[in-house]
Amino acid sequence: xxxxxxxxxxxxxxxxxxxxxxxxxxxxxxxxxxxxxxxxxxxxxxxxxxxxxxxxxxxxxxxxxxxxxxxxxxxxxxxxxxxxxxxxxxxxxxxxxxxxxxxxxxxxxxxxxxxxxxxxxxxxxxxxxxxxxxxxxxxxxxxxxxxxxxxxxxxxxxxxxxxxxxxxxxxxxxxxxxxxxxxxxxx
Amino acid sequence: xxxxxxxxxxxxxxxxxxxxxxxxxxxxxxxxxxxxxxxxxxxxxxxxxxxxxxxxxxxxxxxxxxxxxxxxxxxxxxxxxxxxxxxxxxxxxxxxxxxxxxxxxxxxxxxxxxxxxxxxxxxxxxxxxxxxxxxxxxxxxxxxxxxxxxxxxxxxxxxxxxxxxxxxxxxxxxxxxxxxxxxxxxxxxxxxxxxxxxxxxxxxxxxxxxxxxxxxxxxxxxxxxxxxxxxxxxxxxxxxxxxxxxxxxxxxxxxxxxxxxxxxxxxxxxxxxxxxxxxxxxxxxxxxxxxxxxxxxxxxxxxxxxxxxxxxxxxxxxxxxxxxxxxxxxxxxxxxxxxxxxxxxxxxxxxxxxxxxxxxxxxxxxxxxxxxxxxxxxxxxxxxxxxxxxxxxxxxxxxxxxxxxxxxxxxxxxxxxxxxxxxxxxxxxxxxxxxxxxxxxxxxxxxxxxxxxxxxxxxxxxxxxxxxxxxxxxxxxxxxxxxxxxxxxxxxxxxxxxxxxxxxxxxxxxxxxxxxxxxxxxxxxxxxxxxxx
Numbered sequence: 001x002x003x004x005x006x007x008x009x010x011x012x013x014x015x016x017x018x019x020x021x022x023x024x025x026x027x028x029x030x031x032x033x034x035x036x037x038x039x040x041x042x043x044x045x046x047x048x049x050x051x052x053x054x055x056x057x058x059x060x061x062x063x064x065x066x067x068x069x070x071x072x073x074x075x076x077x078x079x080x081x082x083x084x085x086x087x088x089x090x091x092x093x094x095x096x097x098x099x100x101x102x103x104x105x106x107x108x109x110x111x112x113x114x115x116x117x118x119x120x121x122x123x124x125x126x127x128x129x130x131x132x133x134x135x136x137x138x139x140x141x142x143x144x145x146x147x148x149x150x151x152x153x154x155x156x157x158x159x160x161x162x163x164x165x166x167x168x169x170x171x172x173x174x175x176x177x178x179x180x181x182x183x184x185x186x187x
Numbered sequence: 188x189x190x191x192x193x194x195x196x197x198x199x200x201x202x203x204x205x206x207x208x209x210x211x212x213x214x215x216x217x218x219x220x221x222x223x224x225x226x227x228x229x230x231x232x233x234x235x236x237x238x239x240x241x242x243x244x245x246x247x248x249x250x251x252x253x254x255x256x257x258x259x260x261x262x263x264x265x266x267x268x269x270x271x272x273x274x275x276x277x278x279x280x281x282x283x284x285x286x287x288x289x290x291x292x293x294x295x296x297x298x299x300x301x302x303x304x305x306x307x308x309x310x311x312x313x314x315x316x317x318x319x320x321x322x323x324x325x326x327x328x329x330x331x332x333x334x335x336x337x338x339x340x341x342x343x344x345x346x347x348x349x350x351x352x353x354x355x356x357x358x359x360x361x362x363x364x365x366x367x368x369x370x371x372x373x374x375x376x377x378x379x380x381x382x383x384x385x386x387x388x389x390x391x392x393x394x395x396x397x398x399x400x401x402x403x404x405x406x407x408x409x410x411x412x413x414x415x416x417x418x419x420x421x422x423x424x425x426x427x428x429x430x431x432x433x434x435x436x437x438x439x440x441x442x443x444x445x446x447x448x449x450x451x452x453x454x455x456x457x458x459x460x461x462x463x464x465x466x467x468x469x470x471x472x473x474x475x476x477x478x479x480x481x482x483x484x485x486x487x488x489x490x491x492x493x494x495x496x497x498x499x500x501x502x503x504x505x506x507x508x509x510x511x512x513x514x515x516x517x518x519x520x521x522x523x524x525x526x527x528x529x530x531x532x533x534x535x536x537x538x539x540x541x542x543x544x545x546x547x548x549x550x551x552x553x554x555x556x557x558x559x560x561x562x563x564x565x566x567x568x569x570x571x572x573x574x575x576x577x578x579x580x581x582x583x584x585x586x587x588x589x590x591x592x593x594x595x596x597x598x599x600x601x602x603x604x605x606x607x608x609x610x611x612x613x614x615x616x617x618x619x620x621x622x623x624x625x626x627x628x629x630x631x632x633x634x635x636x637x638x639x640x641x642x643x644x645x646x647x648x649x650x651x652x653x654x655x656x657x658x659x660x661x662x663x664x665x666x667x668x669x670x671x672x673x674x675x676x677x678x679x680x681x682x683x684x685x686x687x688x689x690x691x692x693x694x695x696x697x698x699x700x701x702x703x704x705x706x707x708x709x710x711x712x713x714x715x716x717x718x719x720x
Contacts, residue, residue, distance in 0.1 A: 004701060011694035014687045022683040025676050032672035036632070100631040100663060112252070113259040115519035130302040134353030135399050170399055 036084050043085040043158035047098045049078040051127055051166035053173045060133040060168065070126050077125050078102055080161075091140060091162055092119050092152040099124065111152060118150030127166060135170045146176050220472065220485060222535045228489070229272050229528040231496030232521045236265060238495070239518070247277040254580035257285040258292070258299075261518060263313040268525035270316035271541055272532060278317040279557070283587035284580045285313065290325040293333060304349045307339020308359035315366055315544040322369065340364050340382075341375035349377060350385060353398050354407060357385045361414040367544045383418060386411055387428045394435030403435050405446040409459035412436075413542070416466035429467070436460055437476040443490075444482030453501040454491035454520040457484040458527035465530035466540050472531075485531065488524060498524045557592040567601065574608040575654040576616055582609045615657055622649050623662045631666045637677060638670040647671075 025033070038044055052075030054061055065071065081102075083094055092108075099106045107123040114120055121138045122128055129137035140151055141163045147154050156162070165174045234244045240253050248265060249257075254277075256262040262281075269276055289310065292299050299306040311321040314335065321335040340360045343349045350356040361382045364371060371379055389396060389411075395403020396411040412432050418425040440446060446456035461484050464471045472483045491498045497516025530541040539546050567585050570578045586605045589595055629642045646667060650658055661667075 004698065007694050007698050007701075011691050011698065014691035014694065018684060018687050018691065021680075022687065023676060023680045024683065025672075025679075029672040029676055032669050033676060035669065096663075100627055100666070101633055103627075103631075103633055113256060113261055115261055115517075115522070117518070128302055130352045134351065 035086070038082060038084055044082050045085045045089075045094055045156050045159070046080050046082050046161040047078065047094050047164070048076070048080040048162070049095075049099075049104070049124060049164040050076045051125075052076070053166055053168045054127070054132050056173075057132050057136075057168040060136070062131050065126060065131055077104060085156055085158060085160075089156050090152050091142065091147075091154040091156060092121075094156065094162060095121070095140075095151065095164060116150055119152035121151060121164075124164065124166075132166070132168050136166065136168045137170075138164055139167050139171055139174065139176065140164045146171070220489070220531075222532055225528050225532050225535075226272065228492065229268070229525055229532070230274070231492075232498065232525045232528075233265070233269060233274060235493075235495050235497035235516055236518070236521060239497075239516075247280075249277040249281040251580070254280060254284045254584065257281055257580070258288040258310055258313075260309065263309050264522040264526065266313050267316045268522060268529050270547075271526075271529040277584075279587060279591075280580075280584035282314070282317040282319045284583045285310070285317070286319070286325040287583045289333065289335075290327070293325070293327045298338065302347065303352050304339055304343045304347075304356045305352065305359045307335050307343070308363040311335045311339060311363045312366055312542060312544075315547055318547065321363075321367075336364060336369050337375075341371045341377050344376035349382070354386065354389050354396060355398075355410065357382055357389075358407075358410045358414040361386065361417075362542050365414075365417045366542050367547075383415070383422070383425065386414060387424060390428055390431065394431035394433075395439070396432070403439060404448060405436065405439060405456040406448055406459045408432050408436055409456075409463035412463035413459075413466045416463075416540070417543075419467055433467075433476070436463070440477060440479050440484070441487070442480040442482065443487045444477075444479055444484050445487030445490075446484070451501045451503050452487075454488055454498050455500065455523045457488040458520075458523040460484045461488065461527040462530045462541060465534045466542075468534065468540075470534060485527075488527060491520060491524070497521050556594075557588045559588060559592045559595040563588065564595070567605070571604050571608055573654060573656075574612055575656040576612055576619070576660060577656055579609070579612045579616070582612065615653060618649060618653065619657060619660050622646055626661070626663050626666055630670045631663065632669070637673060640674050640678075643667070643670055643674055 051071055054071050055075050058066065058071075061071070078098060081098060083098060085094075096106065098104075104125050105123070106121070107128070109120040109122055111117050111119050121140075123131075124138060127138075139146065141147075142154065142156070143161055144163075167174050167176075170176075233248055237244060237246060237248050240248070240251065242248065242250065242253075248269070249262075253262055253265075257266075266276075266278070266281055270278065289299070299310065314321045314324055322337075323332040324335055325333045327333055338346075340349065340363055343360070348356070349360045360377075361379070363369075364379065364382075371377075386396075391397060391401055391403060393401075393403050395405075395408040397404035397407050412429055415425050415429050415432075419429050420426075436446075440460075441452060443452065444457070445452045446460055447453075448456045460477075461471045464474065464477060464484070469477070471477055471485050477484060488498075491500075491502070493499055493514075493516045495516055498520040499513060499515065500517045500520045502513055526541065533539065533541060563585065566581070570581055570585075574582065582605055586602065586609065589598060589601055589605065592598075595601060625642070625646055630638045630646065632638075650661060
């Protein structure tokens with residue numbers, strides 16, 4: 001009789017575990033696999049990438065890029081998306097992660113190859129600097145402002161909203177009020 | 188040189204931080220600087236750059252990391268500046284690595300760049316500076332010799348307009364064809380006249396030039412003057428254009444002698460104006476049109492010198508160049524000051540102008556034998572012991588050195604080993620790129636699907652086969668770690684589920700058997716008791 005009780009208990013337990021799930025992880029594994037899960041406690045930032053200015057300057061665009069594959073009909077390459085902010089993440093880290101996770105092409109120049117000592121974004125989704133005229137290229141805004149440092153030097157905080165915008169006239173067409181500033185992503 | 192334009196035109200938000208100290212030499216008014224003062228200032232810039240690259244003053248600047256960057260803006264302008272000042276350095280190592288880098292960039296679709304002709308222009312000037320020949324510099328993938336002047340200037344238009352990036356493409360294109368008075372064949376896509384006309388056409392009503400808008404930008408104006416300077420005496424239209432540009436530069440000069448590009452007075456603008464004046468034979472320290480309140484552009488430039496020998500971009504925080512911190516020497520300010528100093532010193536010595544390389548002998552035939560020192564042999568042995576991508580520039584350098592020397596024992600054996608190491612590193616570089624691509628394609632999370640376990644194993648194997656130092660070159664390895672953890676968790680989940688199911692099934696079976704047995708036993712007991720009755 002005792003044997004039966006133990007057996008019943010074991011079976012019930014096994015089934016209970018099976019029903020409740022068999023995912024057991026070490027702390028490290030849990031951290032790694034849940035690092036990008038957005039919970040009410042996580043710090044997050046938003047990122048969007050758009051090239052709407054090209055729609056108004058289509059004639060200046062390199063002919064081989066005149067396709068919806070490169071310039072989407074609405075000009076939006078990545079709609080505003082929320083990502084977990086890891087400690088120390090810069091604008092470049094989030095851009096790289098967001099584009100990677102969405103399988104969007106990115107080309108950049110490493111910080112040691114230019115005079116700025118910061119990563120310089122050359123192309124996103126095959127749209128490069130000068131792809132749409134001599135004053136065209138990528139710039140970024142954080143919370144609506146064009147920041148004063150390079151993208152791999154700008155450390156983000158919870159709730160920041162990044163916009164990568166393609167300009168066809170060194171910023172004038174995307175609300176940059178400064179006369180000369182050009183491709184701000186440049187660092 | 189495009190970079191300066193970008194830098195000067197690049198940023199936002201003014202925070203005025205006035206420098207309180209460290210401004211180095213104080214201006215003593217016009218006519219102040221002697222040749223030797225300027226040369227020692229230039230030497231100071233080179234030494235500052237060396238210390239920035241963790242080298243000591245006795246080392247060659249063209250070694251290690253700096254050599255690796257041959258063919259990029261952060262390196263090439265220093266080579267041009269140092270060479271034009273006659274400073275000693277390892278130019279043959281630079282030339283060997285540059286050739287190798289150019290060849291590998293030529294193997295890609297856009298060659299040196301799909302949009303920037305100025306890549307060819309800067310590299311052409313650097314090749315000349317180091318004693319090479321831009322008309323025949325390395326081999327393309329079909330084995331044809333590379334002509335940087337044809338591909339980057341007169342036939343550039345066959346691929347993309349020289350001016351795709353704006354006026355600086357035309358300016359630097361003209362400077363490069365004139366750098367050694369290169370001939371342009373009659374069937375070329377662009378003639379000299381085309382290029383000159385393109386520049387003149389872009390002059391603003393105020394006499395200046397700019398990237399966009401309609402007010403003179405001192406940097407672009409000064410560069411246009413440098414380009415047109417070769418035709419000042421021979422071409423009337425050019426003379427008119429340059430004279431107008433000069434009066435514009437005289438007019439916008441500040442009381443300090445310096446120039447403002449957009450919001451901030453800065454070192455590079457003064458440096459470019461100095462080069463422009465020198466290109467026409469005008470002494471910036473003597474011509475009254477360019478001395479304001481007793482200050483020349485050179486006086487203004489010298490105020491940016493720091494106690495470490497380097498130069499700063501601006502004394503204010505410049506929103507157009509945020510990475511250039513006030514008070515911290517800056518690589519771009521240093522390289523352009525070096526070039527400006529070279530221009531002034533050459534003018535003082537009566538040498539040809541900065542970008543006129545008629546005076547440079549090409550090393551078509553190696554006249555001097557390289558001598559391999561015992562330190563070199565030690566370094567070579569070290570590299571051969573553990574070749575990795577960090578040593579690539581050194582391997583290329585030593586192959587060149589040994590090929591041109593006859594004082595090393597086992598010359599052929601060393602050459603063979605070094606070439607093998609070069610090949611191995613090239614393969615490893617490819618492998619690193621492959622792995623990076625595979626991680627992006629197959630491992631980085633998208634749409635929540637689980638990356639393939641075989642793909643993970645495959646990539647891990649490839650990483651294992653790399654040299655330890657090179658493993659750090661794998662980008663986004665965090666994605667791989669994540670995928671691995673997810674895969675391990677998943678595997679474990681399945682194993683636990685299966686074994687628990689088996690266990691539960693066994694338990695149930697055991698119970699059922701026990702129940703059946705009990706029933707049978709009961710029945711048997713019942714029958715037995717029946718019988719007894």
